[in-house]
Amino acid sequence: MKLKNGEWVLVIFNLIYIAAFSIYYLSIGNLEFLIYVGVMIFFFTLIFSTLRKTNFDYLILWGLSIWGFLHMAGGGIRIGDGVLYSVILIPLINSGEFVLFKFDQFVHAFGFGVATLVGWHLLKPYLKKDINCKVIYFLIILIGMGFGALNEIVEFIAVIVLPETGVGGYYNTSLDLVFNTLGATIAVGIIHLRRKIIEKN
Numbered sequence: 001m002k003l004k005n006g007e008w009v010l011v012i013f014n015l016i017y018i019a020a021f022s023i024y025y026l027s028i029g030n031l032e033f034l035i036y037v038g039v040m041i042f043f044f045t046l047i048f049s050t051l052r053k054t055n056f057d058y059l060i061l062w063g064l065s066i067w068g069f070l071h072m073a074g075g076g077i078r079i080g081d082g083v084l085y086s087v088i089l090i091p092l093i094n095s096g097e098f099v100l101f102k103f104d105q106f107v108h109a110f111g112f113g114v115a116t117l118v119g120w121h122l123l124k125p126y127l128k129k130d131i132n133c134k135v136i137y138f139l140i141i142l143i144g145m146g147f148g149a150l151n152e153i154v155e156f157i158a159v160i161v162l163p164e165t166g167v168g169g170y171y172n173t174s175l176d177l178v179f180n181t182l183g184a185t186i187a188v189g190i191i192h193l194r195r196k197i198i199e200k201n
Contacts, residue, residue: 003048003051006058007048007051007061010061010062010065011048013065013069014044014065014068017068017069017072018037018040018041018044018068018072021033021037021072021073021076022034022037024076025037025076030075030076032075032158033072033075033076035158036071036072036075037072039154040068040071040072043064044068047061047064054121054122056118056121057121059117060114060117060118060121063110063113063114063117064114064118066110067107067110067111067114070107070110070111071107071111074103074104074107084103085102085103085104085107086102086103086104087102087103088101088102088103089101089102089103089106096171097169097170097171097172098171098175099171099175100175104172104176105175105176105179106179108148108176108179108180108183109179109180109182109183109186110183111183112144112145112147112148112151112179112180112183112184112187113144113183113184113186113187113190114183114187115144115147115148115184116140116141116143116144116147116183116184116187116188116191117187117190117191118147119140119143119144119147120140120143120187120188120191123140123143133191133192133195134192137188137191137192140184140187140188140191141181141184141185141188143184144180144181144183144184144187145177145180145181145184147180148176148177148180148181148184149177149180151176151180152173152176152177155173
């Protein structure tokens with residue numbers, strides 16, 4: 001498949017950070033994130049091998065690429081006694097496991113907002129041209145939430161299989177789901193605005 005110049009930039013960006021974090025996680029023996037690296041390589045291959053069929057735009061492709069980078073950085077970059085994922089960006093609530101607003105929660109909102117855009121993009125060709133999209137916006141949010149739930153299942157499997165992970169407990173899982181939903185809702189807002197701009201043009 002022949003890639004465009006902008007797509008080559010994306011490929012190089014992804015290969016550099018995936019290779020760098022793979023070497024890093026191997027050096028420190030972090031099995032949890034080595035598994036995530038394997039998952040990322042799978043999706044990277046899937047997305048770029050089907051690019052001419054899916055026709056993802058650069059908003060989605062860069063969104064996915066940045067999400068992958070943020071995820072790798074979040075679990076690997078050490079900040080004090082923890083990792084970047086545990087850093088509190090805005091100290092709203094800090095009561096035991098109930099902590100707001102962390103880097104981890106930002107990445108969940110960002111990532112599953114992007115996943116919602118992916119879901120919309122894949123669904124859109126099957127919708128009638130004159131359909132009232134406002135009717136299905138709630139369903140699009142549910143698609144994003146579904147992707148988020150699948151991620152939590154993967155994290156649960158990691159907890160079962162690996163002797164030690166940084167996944168967290170009940171509060172962490174619940175807050176992840178909340179921020180997944182927030183990201184999906186914001187993504188639907190972006191979808192609506194983009195549709196309005198296209199209609200005006």
